[in-house]
Amino acid sequence: MDKVHLGDIIKSLDSDIEIKEGKQFTEINIPASNLYTLAKQLRENHETSFDFLICITGVDYGQDLGVVYHLRSIRHNHTIVLKTRISDRENPQLDSVADIWRTAEFHEREIFDLLGIKFTNHPDLRRFFLKRSYGFPLRKDFVDDINIVTK
């Protein structure tokens, strides 16, 4: 299946999305509220059939927080990137995709640990590496005067 056709199919699943051709993969920007429904459809639809979640990345864009999903279909041999943004820094929330792709469970725990994004409906959202009282060290506004040396 070529990229344009794949884009059309995904567009028909959810009209709120914005499709862009990235350097390597097709990028899909989606509002945080629609993410879970689209992800489920992408997995279950026979034409898209994204059965493999390569990785999830948490990003701090400065103003917004973001989460990036790399999805791949083993059956159709195609890959896309799902991008979403959360503007609420105080209490960032996003739906967990751990019940769609099991591997997301640990990825989401790590993102929660380092960026503080809460994944709703996650089966076991605890801190992954750090202590419970520790802040979220990969946030741009994280301060730690004892351990961090700045220029």
Added chain:
Amino acid sequence: MKKEEFRDNESLELLKESGSNVLLTTVNDVINWGRKNSLWPLTFATSCCGIEMMATGAPRHDFARFGMEVYRASPRQADVIVVAGTIVNKMAPVLKRLYDQMSEPKYVVAMGACAISGGPFFLNSYSVVKGVEHIIPVDVYVPGCPPRPEALLYGMIQLQRKIETESIKSRRRRNASHDVK
């Protein structure tokens, strides 16, 4: 640096401390000769420096030539710990415990930029220990990122030279001074 040049003030003073007694210096010589020629390192590596350390132990560079061939998996049997790689805050207590478990005389070689100062992780890192000297006393620093096997080999030979200038007396004092700090 040649062996003859390893006579700076500090090592000369170490020599002088034990130099008054003919019997003691001779005993020291024999003990130091034994110690320096069978330095057994601990199998301890946390990142890419560890790969270079393995290369140093492998046949091409072969530090078995200098009596360091036996990597010990137990700190009880090791004489030297080569801190090869980044030490993070979570690893620090483990490293300290390993060092404490080693029996005297024990030596520490800080290998590579990370072990010396935190290296590439010095700025803006929340997790990396900025120099292993914060945790355990270091005898020899080997710079590089990672150092070539030749560099580690040179560092280990420097350590041997250092051991050569030691006396049983001064070694004990040196450790006590670090404990106070």
